[in-house]
Amino acid sequence: MAAKRSGARSKRSPRIGEQQQPVQEPRNEPPLSRERIVATAVELLDAQGLDGLTMRRLADRLGSGVMSLYWHVDNKEDVFDLALDSVLEYRGPPQPIESQAWREKVFHMLEDWRASMLRHPWSASLLPRRALGPNILSRLELLSKILSSAGVADAGLNVAIWSLWNYVMGATITRASFDVSDDDRNAAQQRLTRLSERYPTIERSRLLLDNDWDGAFREGLGLLLDGLSPR
Amino acid sequence: MAAKRSGARSKRSPRIGEQQQPVQEPRNEPPLSRERIVATAVELLDAQGLDGLTMRRLADRLGSGVMSLYWHVDNKEDVFDLALDSVLEYRGPPQPIESQAWREKVFHMLEDWRASMLRHPWSASLLPRRALGPNILSRLELLSKILSSAGVADAGLNVAIWSLWNYVMGATITRASFDVSDDDRNAAQQRLTRLSERYPTIERSRLLLDNDWDGAFREGLGLLLDGLSPR
DNA sequence: GCTTGACTCGTACGTCGTACCATACGATGA
DNA sequence: TCATCGTATGGTACGACGTACGAGTCAAGC
Structure with missing residues (x-):
């Protein structure tokens, strides 16, 4: 596993903290975003398994064109990496455990x-x-x-x-x-x-x-x- | 994992012990066989990894047409199963270990x-x-x-x-x-x-x-x- | 009004697994 | 001798895939 992917962040501007969100309500779907893509990918994977995730199906679920995904994401492997990591977050024990234990x-x-x-x-x-x-x-x-x-x-x-x-x-x-x-x-x-x-x-x-x-x-x-x- | 594949044995006649082998020398390649397919698949996997195995490449290496493979093998998953198992044979220790140990x-x-x-x-x-x-x-x-x-x-x-x-x-x-x-x-x-x-x-x-x-x-x-x- | 950059997406290409079908050939039986 | 049949081969074609390319939209800033 080691270093299969570079840190290339697709074509988007490098991480900027919380952008403004203009009045884009009229659109039927919320705008695409890396987060929404990843969340939907996880849904798809849960529902259909590893082989069930295709870029076309993912775009369908997001109500977008297939190629739009590639603005937010490098390629399919990137989607896998992001979906995988998103599912493995650790929030710690419900209440803190005494420090000796x-x-x-x-x-x-x-x-x-x-x-x-x-x-x-x-x-x-x-x-x-x-x-x-x-x-x-x-x-x-x-x-x-x-x-x-x-x-x-x-x-x-x-x-x-x-x-x-x-x-x-x-x-x-x-x-x-x-x-x-x-x-x-x-x-x-x-x-x-x-x-x-x-x-x-x-x-x-x-x-x-x-x-x-x-x-x-x-x-x-x-x-x-x-x-x-x-x- | 359990029972992903049925035992369907492709289209070949059900296992028959050692058939006669007619004078098929003139042919450049030896005839296709399940064994040869599996062995070549392992070679290909060793050389190119999981994604490197495609039916077309496999056929190329075997000097046959792609669809000929399907006579001996159900589908690509079948090839994976066979290649995997073929690699995991156990022959036991070089000299027998005393029975208590x-x-x-x-x-x-x-x-x-x-x-x-x-x-x-x-x-x-x-x-x-x-x-x-x-x-x-x-x-x-x-x-x-x-x-x-x-x-x-x-x-x-x-x-x-x-x-x-x-x-x-x-x-x-x-x-x-x-x-x-x-x-x-x-x-x-x-x-x-x-x-x-x-x-x-x-x-x-x-x-x-x-x-x-x-x-x-x-x-x-x-x-x-x-x-x-x-x- | 014009430019620029962020974002969207239609088209198209090459590759994949494999369904379908035509073919070839040796063995069998008439 | 010839028709038939099982075994085996493989060409063509179809639908799905990942994604390169480039044209398009739209808001912000000048």
């Missing part, structure tokens, strides 16, 4: 991360293929700060962060990709049953069904945090 | 899995979006058998399997997506440095650079296996 802080942030991605299942499989946006970096920064102030030595910091990242990503991507209709899941298990002479053990344990994903996630996360705790 | 067996299989995916970086980000092919199921079956015979109770078996799966997938997907050129990685870190007032901690620890991925992978896996061991 680093474990709770980490738990809350990572569970919230997972929940955010599961609310938008396309995001999980998209994230590893895209650049790290500001909201993701903020989460990493926060994680880094918490662990650091909890006493994790600098030497072990990166290992700790990446272990947690890997765990959350793996669990979430897997969960999101299994989060298809019951029909699909049953079909898969039935296919498995048909092959049960080849895969007797996983067939018997009904691996593809009825898993307590949330519980398993918390359990594994606890295990990992135990191991990563400063000794 | 379940930890070593698990370690070997999972490290081999990770290595296989890193040899074909496209596979890591593809896997969570596709159905589980026979080679993946075999790995899960093997894992299941090892853990089961090591004394993991049926109740905890699924949790254990998914925890390991999640960990391997997360670590590998992340690693594969960071496995871009040094230039890219440096550009990313420089972008980060430019924003260092916003992300001071991860900037200081040079999170995006110089990580011992392999070591971290083994370490985290050890942690997880400790936690999952039968008590």
Whole structure:
């Protein structure tokens, strides 16, 4: 992922704080804006999945011509990047956690991360293929700060962060990709049953069904945090 | 992922064991076959990445017309499924491990899995979006058998399997997506440095650079296996 | 009135996956 | 010997895609 996109900000003037908004009411739709494009892209992705997002459909929903989008946005990849990051903002715990309780802080942030991605299942499989946006970096920064102030030595910091990242990503991507209709899941298990002479053990344990994903996630996360705790 | 594809076997006659091969030497290319298509698709994916695989390019490489592929293969998704699974075959450890050492067996299989995916970086980000092919199921079956015979109770078996799966997938997907050129990685870190007032901690620890991925992978896996061991 | 810059969008090009259909060829049976 | 049939190949064409290009609109400032 690293640095797939330059910081080129399309053709618009470089970020200016809050412009005036003239009397453009007569127009049926509000004017295009990067924000509106991104919000609509997220809607579309939620409704139709990764392949469902096309520039034409996006423009349709916005009531604009296709090429108008390109004034606000570099290209389709840009839309993906923006939609992805917009969905991963972290607002912190509802009420502040007492400052010693680093474990709770980490738990809350990572569970919230997972929940955010599961609310938008396309995001999980998209994230590893895209650049790290500001909201993701903020989460990493926060994680880094918490662990650091909890006493994790600098030497072990990166290992700790990446272990947690890997765990959350793996669990979430897997969960999101299994989060298809019951029909699909049953079909898969039935296919498995048909092959049960080849895969007797996983067939018997009904691996593809009825898993307590949330519980398993918390359990594994606890295990990992135990191991990563400063000794 | 579950059951995205039916088992429809394209239009070819249902699997027949080893057919005769008439004197078709005069032809410049060997005849098309599912196997040749898949092998060439893997080559193409290795060389050009996920977006580099198109049916036209694939046909070009095979010296055939595009539509001829569709005799052997349902559609492009089918090609992805087959290429993915073909890359994930497990041949077991070089010499058999004594039967008690379940930890070593698990370690070997999972490290081999990770290595296989890193040899074909496209596979890591593809896997969570596709159905589980026979080679993946075999790995899960093997894992299941090892853990089961090591004394993991049926109740905890699924949790254990998914925890390991999640960990391997997360670590590998992340690693594969960071496995871009040094230039890219440096550009990313420089972008980060430019924003260092916003992300001071991860900037200081040079999170995006110089990580011992392999070591971290083994370490985290050890942690997880400790936690999952039968008590 | 004229210029300028912000913004919109119709047209068009090249590429994609693949439906449809014509064809070729070896094996089979009359 | 010849008609038939299953296997296999691939040319043409269609609709959808991302987006380059350039013409258009409109308000603000001179």
